[in-house]
Amino acid sequence: MPQVDDTLRAIAEPRRLAILRLVASEELSAGHIAEHFEGVTRSAVSQHLQVLKDAELISERREGTKRLYRASEDGLAELRRFLDQMWGDSVNLARRLAEGGDGEEEIRAVG
Structure with missing residues (x-):
């Protein structure tokens, strides 16, 4: 389980906080999440998603070739x-x- 410091660092970055808000109420694909961030590469969005996953703030589910993300209640x-x-x-x-x-x-x- 990540430390609270790691969790706070993860959400201190504005884009990661915005991603967390996006997936708080619905499961979204990485591509759909990336569409909300003009001028940000999909690679950068993927890195933000990884930080949020490492902090256990979001979960990932695979559906075929898609990766779907949702906020982690735990x-x-x-x-x-x-x-x-x-x-x-x-x-x-x-x-x-x-x-x-x-x-x-x-x-x-x-x-």
Whole structure:
């Protein structure tokens, strides 16, 4: 399973994030995905797809000679767990600071 750092790096690139959005609700071929990116070669799109696959954010299915891509629920769920935990930690820190604590321990844990 990829580390969260790898996942975040994968979606930090705008084209990869756009690809992930495209395949979030439907399965698409690499060619169809490439059509959405003017001036980007199919080879470059294939490289972006590989990075997303390596981060387990998308899955690939072969149908004859076509490769079809779709967002991976498991990979996205892992990212969501990380973000939920991070958000929860921040909310807890804010609550303690609002209640008059100094929050120093929480800041060290989060930072």
